[in-house]
Amino acid sequence: MSEKVIPKASINSESTKDLNRKGFISWLSLGWLAFAGATGGFFTLMIRFMFPNVLFEPPQSFKIGFPDDFTIGKVDIRFKRKHAVWVVRNDEGIYALSTVCTHLGCTPNWLEVEQKYKCPCHGSGFRKTGINFEGPAPRPLERHAIFLASDGQIIVDKTKRFKWEKGEWEIEESFLKI
Amino acid sequence: MSYIKNLFDFLSTPTISFTLLTVSFPFIFPPSDWFDKKNKQWGIYKLWTNKGAFCIFSFITFFFVLGYFDPYFNLTMTKPDNIPIILMIYSMIFVVWLGMKQAYINDERLERGEKPEEWTDPDDKVLVWPDLVYIELIALIIFMVGLIVWSILIGAPLEEPANPASTPNPSKAPWYFLGLQEMLVYFDPWIAGIIFPIFIIVGMMAIPYMDINKKGNGYYSFKERRLGYFIFMYGWFVLWVFLIVVGTFFRGPNWNFFGPFEWWDPHKVVPLTNVNLSEYVWVKLLNKGLPASIFAREAVGFVIVIGYLFVMPLLLAKTKLKSLFEHYGPIRYSTLMLFGLAMFALPIKMYLRWLFNLKYIIAIPEWFFNI
Numbered sequence: 001m002s003e004k005v006i007p008k009a010s011i012n013s014e015s016t017k018d019l020n021r022k023g024f025i026s027w028l029s030l031g032w033l034a035f036a037g038a039t040g041g042f043f044t045l046m047i048r049f050m051f052p053n054v055l056f057e058p059p060q061s062f063k064i065g066f067p068d069d070f071t072i073g074k075v076d077i078r079f080k081r082k083h084a085v086w087v088v089r090n091d092e093g094i095y096a097l098s099t100v101c102t103h104l105g106c107t108p109n110w111l112e113v114e115q116k117y118k119c120p121c122h123g124s125g126f127r128k129t130g131i132n133f134e135g136p137a138p139r140p141l142e143r144h145a146i147f148l149a150s151d152g153q154i155i156v157d158k159t160k161r162f163k164w165e166k167g168e169w170e171i172e173e174s175f176l177k178i
Numbered sequence: 179m180s181y182i183k184n185l186f187d188f189l190s191t192p193t194i195s196f197t198l199l200t201v202s203f204p205f206i207f208p209p210s211d212w213f214d215k216k217n218k219q220w221g222i223y224k225l226w227t228n229k230g231a232f233c234i235f236s237f238i239t240f241f242f243v244l245g246y247f248d249p250y251f252n253l254t255m256t257k258p259d260n261i262p263i264i265l266m267i268y269s270m271i272f273v274v275w276l277g278m279k280q281a282y283i284n285d286e287r288l289e290r291g292e293k294p295e296e297w298t299d300p301d302d303k304v305l306v307w308p309d310l311v312y313i314e315l316i317a318l319i320i321f322m323v324g325l326i327v328w329s330i331l332i333g334a335p336l337e338e339p340a341n342p343a344s345t346p347n348p349s350k351a352p353w354y355f356l357g358l359q360e361m362l363v364y365f366d367p368w369i370a371g372i373i374f375p376i377f378i379i380v381g382m383m384a385i386p387y388m389d390i391n392k393k394g395n396g397y398y399s400f401k402e403r404r405l406g407y408f409i410f411m412y413g414w415f416v417l418w419v420f421l422i423v424v425g426t427f428f429r430g431p432n433w434n435f436f437g438p439f440e441w442w443d444p445h446k447v448v449p450l451t452n453v454n455l456s457e458y459v460w461v462k463l464l465n466k467g468l469p470a471s472i473f474a475r476e477a478v479g480f481v482i483v484i485g486y487l488f489v490m491p492l493l494l495a496k497t498k499l500k501s502l503f504e505h506y507g508p509i510r511y512s513t514l515m516l517f518g519l520a521m522f523a524l525p526i527k528m529y530l531r532w533l534f535n536l537k538y539i540i541a542i543p544e545w546f547f548n549i
């Protein structure tokens with residue numbers, strides 16, 4: 001067989017006849033557009049998913065009772081489970097400590113005997129004031145805003161945080177003088 | 179019995195066990211002639227014979243049997259999460275033993291001028307089908323049976339639904355991350371949780387480019403690549419596997435250390451007060467307060483870190499490691515140094531913590547930057 005054999009398909013096939021360079025490019029761009037649209041839609045839905053319509057979580061700012069409900073020198077752990085704050089009263093007043101470890105975000109436990117918060121994850125320890133003194137935690141626990149409502153109850157506002165290393169514990173809202 | 183248990187408890191204190199491992203490692207995997215001589219002299223190489231394996235494994239088994247009948251160790255040992263660690267200890271030591279045994283046999287053969295054991299006539303081929311596939315099928319079946327039996331016998335360690343406001347005490351990562359969790363004790367999260375894992379992965383991928391020793395390719399041999407062996411074994415066995423074992427068996431409530439036969443007392447008090455380098459320098463040494471400017475405060479730390487990571491390799495390239503530098507070229511040399519020094523930063527930091535209660539060399543909590 002010396003003559004060239006041309007495959008039949010390439011002569012008769014519709015697609016090769018119809019699809020010139022221009023047509024190919026426009027189909028290609030249509031395809032890409034469709035793909036981009038689909039992926040874009042998908043990601044929009046994904047991102048929308050991150051913002052639920054209803055949130056079943058306790059309010060960020062809440063009343064914790066009257067100043068007299070808190071004993072001087074005690075760490076109140078009643079609000080830890082629900083609101084993730086410790087309320088501590090000392091001789092001068094009351095402050096609300098965030099229960100989030102400043103190392104990697106575990107929740108430490110208050111140890112009454114040792115008088116310290118101790119993190120079960122990598123062993124960071126914090127004094128009653130929230131100052132870090134052992135383990136890897138690089139900075140003290142954060143405090144939340146605390147103030148009196150008009151009815152005399154204490155309000156803790158978790159949307160505000162006060163960091164010691166930035167000198168924010170000097171700010172009035174971080175500490176309720178009594 | 180209680181004497182032996184106390185001894186084990188004492189030996190497993192991380193300061194002691196880690197030091198023992200680190201010191202004995204160059205003798206077990208001698209990276210230089212001097213260590214090799216000692217290794218021969220003390221007969222450590224006998225570990226890689228059948229008798230040696232018998233000794234190693236009977237020792238480990240003795241330890242675990244003792245632990246099984248101990249009321250406290252039994253609790254940690256038989257926890258479903260911890261069973262894989264026991265399997266891991268056996269299998270990893272076995273794999274190392276097997277590799278070293280074959281390497282030593284080959285070393286002897288090479289010394290006699292013979293070809294390594296694995297060397298086969300290039301014309302003598304083994305077929306994928308059926309030779310390989312057949313073995314794979316059997317391995318597959320055995321593993322399936324093992325996993326099914328395991329999952330039937332030991333319940334999965336499921337716990338109550340997660341609550342961000344209460345963390346179990348102690349709170350342990352999955353077993354394969356316990357090495358990371360151990361690193362987190364000594365380093366800031368962004369180093370131990372991000373930089374180091376990246377370094378480990380990239381470093382492993384870079385090994386073939388950094389280790390340009392062509393010998394030992396396709397066959398086991400210790401002598402022809404002993405430095406590489408030593409560095410890898412130290413990084414893998416001591417800095418990873420051993421830390422996993424520590425995290426599993428020796429870490430209890432509040433992430434305190436407990437000996438294997440010790441009761442997990444949640445109120446165990448261990449003084450761990452840590453001090454930053456800047457406080458050491460400014461407060462204790464110079465008797466002044468910390469300077470207000472961050473850079474002045476952390477200057478010493480910066481000098482140390484930069485010196486360790488960048489200046490030291492430069493000086494070494496000019497002096498002690500000159501031949502290595504010339505052999506490797508600047509790019510390969512600096513990569514090797516960067517990864518190697520990062521790896522050895524872990525034990526260094528551990529010892530600084532244990533000996534001087536040093537918390538961070540550079541501590542800038544204002545920027546979340548601590549080293």
Ligand code: FES
Nearest residue numbers: 101103104119122
């Ligand atoms: S998260 Fe608290 S010590 Fe690491």
